[in-house]
Amino acid sequence: MEREVSEMSEFRLASVALFVILVFCNVNPVLCEKEKPPPLGWDNEMLVYLNFNQASYDNWSQGGENSLGWHTGLSGTFTDYASSREWVNSIRIAYGMQKIGDQDSRKSIDEIRLGSVYNYTAGYFVDPYVAFKFESQFSRGYAYSDSDRVEISNFMDPGYFTESLGLGRAFLEKTVRSRLGLAFKQAVTDKFPIPYADDPETAEIEKIRSDIGLEWVTAADWPISENLRYVALADVFSDMTASNRIDVRWDNLLAARVASFVTVALDFRLFYDRDISTRRQISQALSIGITYTLVEARYKDDE
Numbered sequence: 546m547e548r549e550v551s552e553m554s555e556f557r558l559a560s561v562a563l564f565v566i567l568v569f570c571n572v573n574p575v576l577c578e579k580e581k582p583p584p585l586g587w588d589n590e591m592l593v594y595l596n597f598n599q600a601s602y603d604n605w606s607q608g609g610e611n612s613l614g615w616h617t618g619l620s621g622t623f624t625d626y627a628s629s630r631e632w633v634n635s636i637r638i639a640y641g642m643q644k645i646g647d648q649d650s651r652k653s654i655d656e657i658r659l660g661s662v663y664n665y666t667a668g669y670f671v672d673p674y675v676a677f678k679f680e681s682q683f684s685r686g687y688a689y690s691d692s693d694r695v696e697i698s699n700f701m702d703p704g705y706f707t708e709s710l711g712l713g714r715a716f717l718e719k720t721v722r723s724r725l726g727l728a729f730k731q732a733v734t735d736k737f738p739i740p741y742a743d744d745p746e747t748a749e750i751e752k753i754r755s756d757i758g759l760e761w762v763t764a765a766d767w768p769i770s771e772n773l774r775y776v777a778l779a780d781v782f783s784d785m786t787a788s789n790r791i792d793v794r795w796d797n798l799l800a801a802r803v804a805s806f807v808t809v810a811l812d813f814r815l816f817y818d819r820d821i822s823t824r825r826q827i828s829q830a831l832s833i834g835i836t837y838t839l840v841e842a843r844y845k846d847d848e
Contacts, residue, residue: 584626585626585627585628586625586626587623587624587625587626588624588625588626588842589621589622589623589624589840589842590621590622590623590838590840590841590842591619591620591621591622591838591839591840592619592620592621592836592837592838592839593617593618593619593836593837593839594617594618594619594620594808594834594835594836594837595615595616595617595834595835596615596616596617596641596810596832596833596834596835597613597614597615597832597833597834598612598613598614598615598831598832598833599612599613599614600612610645610646611645611646612643612644612645612646613643613644614641614642614643614644614653615641615642616639616640616641616642616653616654616832617639617640617641618637618638618639618640618654619636619637619638619639620636620637621635621636621637621839621840622634622635622842623635629665629666629667630663630664630665630666631663631664631666631672632661632662632663632664633660633661633662633663633664633722634660634661634662635658635659635660635661636658636659636660637656637657637658638656638657638658638683639654639655639656640652640654640655640656640683640684641653641654641655651687651689652684652686652687653830654830655682655683655684655686656680656681656682657679657680657681657682657683658678658679658680659678659679659680660676660677660678660679661676661677661678662674662675662676662713662722662724663675663676664713670714671712671713671714672712672713672714672715673710673711673712674710674711674712674713674724674726675708675709675710676707676708676709676710676724676726676762677706677707677708678705678706678707678708678709679704679705679706679707680704680705681700681701681703681704681705682698682699682700683700684699684700685698685699686698686699696736696737697737698737698741699735699736699737701733701735702733702734702735702736702737703732703733703734703737703741703742704732704733704734705730705731705732705733706730706731706733707728707729707730707731707760707782708728708729709724709726709727709728709729709760710726710727711724711725711726711727711760712724712725712726713725713726717767720765720766720767720768721763721764721765721766721767722763722764722765723761723762723763723764724760724761724762724763725759725760725761726759726760727757727758727759727760728757728758728759728760728782729755729756729757730755730756730757730758730760730782731753731754731755731756732753732754732820733752733753734752734753735752738750738751738752740820740821740822741754741820741821742754754820756782756784757784758782758783758784758785759782759783759785760780760781760782761779761780761781762778762779762780762781763777763778763779764777764778764779765777765778772801772802772803773799773800773801773802774799774800774801774802775797775798775799775800776796776797776798776800777795777796777797777798778794778795778796779793779794779795780792780793780794780795781793781794789819790819791817792817792818792819793815793816793817793818793825794814794815794816794817795814795815795816796812796813796814797812797813797814798810798811798812798813799811800836802836806835806836806837807833807834807835807836808833808834808835808836809831809832809833810830810831810832810833810834811829811830811831812828812829812830812831812832813827813828813829814827814828814829815827816828
């Protein structure tokens with residue numbers, strides 16, 4: 546019980562911090578300065594990366610196990626600018642494996658995220674928008690014990706769809722975008738409705754779960770310096786039924802380019818969804834690897 550109270554306290558503290566950031570971004574006059582208009586037409590950016598981590602021990606008195614891991618991915622943004630609208634499309638896919646000691650290789654990351662936001666930009670303080678988001682994974686996911694593994698997820702099992710509409714605003718020459726609106730969220734499953742879609746209060750096993758609530762999304766992409774970049778996403782959804790039923794996803798990536806194609810990256814993620822677990826989930830990874838820009842954004846080049 547004490548541990549659950551501690552987890553909820555941490556979650557509420559994180560929620561308050563996110564709320565303060567949102568208020569600050571909306572009242573700070575520096576963030577409300579008039580931005581230069583972007584060039585019309587498509588402005589695209591796409592990155593691919595391949596990261597490795599490895600450790601080896603031989604007669605090491607302090608102990609340790611050999612390990613080898615890799616993960617690869619693609620991240621892209623495709624934006625169509627017009628005189629009175631912006632259409633922002635994004636894709637993020639990642640997959641990786643990790644082998645420790647004599648264990649079989651296990652997944653370290655597996656995600657598919659697609660998004661599309663259509664903004665009506667008529668020069669007002671905020672812009673009306675409609676948005677769509679899809680999230681899932683590529684392959685089977687397992688829960689491991691000392692002697693066995695149990696399959697708990699797969700592609701589109703679960704799959705998440707979110708449709709929303711509301712008001713949004715871009716700050717700091719569009720390096721920060723924030724929006725708030727009404728959202729419709731669906732969780733789709735097949736073999737694994739529990740815990741992703743099923744309602745435990747009913748006798749029937751539901752494979753599809755639908756929720757209506759409020760969504761707040763803030764995304765940041767800051768080029769701190771020529772070789773240092775910070776990318777963040779705060780995604781909050783509430784069905785307005787209880788304070789402890791607020792879904793939170795907070796992604797943070799700090800990437801430093803140390804050579805032409807070599808990047809060191811620190812990735813930190815916080816996730817909370819009471820339907821899946823009453824405890825908050827955290828993942829952190831430090832990696833070095835190869836990053837290549839397939840398509841470079843012309844708008845950022847012009848700044």
